[in-house]
Amino acid sequence: MITKFDGSYAGHIDIDNVGYGGTAVNDRRFSNEQLATVFDKGRDIAKLLERVGYDTFWAAEHHFQPEGYECIPNLLMWAVDLAHVTRRLKFGCGFNITPMWHPLRLAEDFATADILTSGRVIFGVGRGYHTREVETFGAPLRDQPANRDLFEEQVEGGDL
Numbered sequence: 001m002i003t004k005f006d007g008s009y010a011g012h013i014d015i016d017n018v019g020y021g022g023t024a025v026n027d028r029r030f031s032n033e034q035l036a037t038v039f040d041k042g043r044d045i046a047k048l049l050e051r052v053g054y055d056t057f058w059a060a061e062h063h064f065q066p067e068g069y070e071c072i073p074n075l076l077m078w079a080v081d082l083a084h085v086t087r088r089l090k091f092g093c094g095f096n097i098t099p100m101w102h103p104l105r106l107a108e109d110f111a112t113a114d115i116l117t118s119g120r121v122i123f124g125v126g127r128g129y130h131t132r133e134v135e136t137f138g139a140p141l142r143d144q145p146a147n148r149d150l151f152e153e154q155v156e157g158g159d160l
Helices: 037-051 075-083 103-116 131-137 144-157
Strands: 006-009 056-059 090-093
Touching: 006 037, 037 056, 037 075, 056 075, 075 090, 075 103, 103 144
Parallel strands: 006 056, 056 090
Antiparallel strands: none
16 A cells, blocks of 8 residues: 655746647756756655645756756755645655755755754755756766766765
């Protein structure tokens, strides 16, 4: 019997004119004010998930997405905010992209979020897949072997 339910949210804003014949994704550009609505929308989703008995709310870390989707740049800060408007819902990081973080900073930030949320943040790591995100932070992505080596070094060497 299924006893736990999770929800996920990639971090998109409300977008008009989508679907076949709509505005192409690469032709969309939203203002910072519009992109920031992702936080209120996510907060509303978290409250609803808590109210109806969900266990975990998963979200994705992304950067530099003016097209209106994948707009949450810091999952740990966001989880701390969401923990203040919920009581028991957990928050899954799917994922913190380690090549974009200094490994000690990520460990320290996660430890802080863990304390501030009373253990309600689920740690997840990934290598990334958007070149404009990973390489803007100075890490390799087009060079996949270098990306993998950096990821493995950060995860294994940092005791994450």
